[in-house]
Amino acid sequence: MNQQGRLDGKKQRVWEIDALRGFLILSVLINHLNITVNAFCINGYYNIDSAMFARISDPLGVWYTYDAEGILRSADWVLNLRESCNFLAVDTFFIISGIVCSFSRNNLNRALRMLGAGAFVAGFTKLLAVWTGDPTRFIRFGVLFCYAFCQLIYVYFLENKSNKILLLAMIPPFVLGYLFRYYNVEPTRLPLLYIFGVPQLGNVSSDWWPIFPMLGWFLMGVVLGRRFYFEKKTRIPCPWVSRLTAPLQWLGRHSGIIYVSHIVIYTAVFCGIGYHFGLL
DSSP: OOTTOOSOTTSOOOHHHHHHHHHHHHHHHHHHHHHHHIIIIISSSSSSOHHHHHHHHOTTOSSEEEOTTSOEEEOHHHHHHHHHHHHHHHHHHHHHHHHHHHHOSOHHHHHHHHHHHHHHHHHHHHHHHHHHTOGGGOOSSOHHHHHHHHHHHIIIIITTSOHHHHHHHHHHHHHHHHHHHHSOOOOBSOHHHHHTTOOBTTOOOSOOOOHHHHHHHHHHHHHHHHHHOTTOOOSOOOHHHHHHTHHHHHHHHTHHHHHHHHHHHHHHHHHHHHHHTTOO
């Protein structure tokens, strides 16, 4: 691969961006596989003895434990690691997305594609929530919707603004976003406030990424892209590292398709296993 390439489908790409994005999507695949196994084998989707499954799959009691009411669940360290890494991974994803947007001249088309992908994920997970009777499976406003809206805000209001303006524009999303996240904000019935980070009454979605504070991370990525990738060339001219990370780069180049499809594939595989062995 030519290390001086551009991040463009018809030209060479900036390999380190693809590799980092590939690492993030690989982390998502592993995390969601763990969540899917828990849902089917521990939370009752399969008609099996979940305690027996835990004893067989985790004889040392590393991954699973019992809460105060005697209900089997993931161990505390697994839950804490998942939560902390989840925020870190998504924040990094939005920074990378901002860098990519600083390269592209087709950000509006990209945003519209993400809206379509987000709508597909929302529709599929709504059906999954109805089928399982578990409303938390419905991804009402997840990563793809949030990314699309951040990109639209950038395209229509900030794309032609200076870096100083973008730095100032980061402040409200960060301040309001983390205020909404970590302080007891009264839930609302207004969907518009919900997408900006205010909790909504009756909404128990397990995958909620509001525009605030994620717009701040996105704009940070745009500024970093303009500052460090203004020539749209790699900042790490190491061919051997590029060759070593080729699988991650492939994942990164196809991260959108992989993200959308893996939800369907995981569900189909575990449902197929369940029907084949009479577990559902």
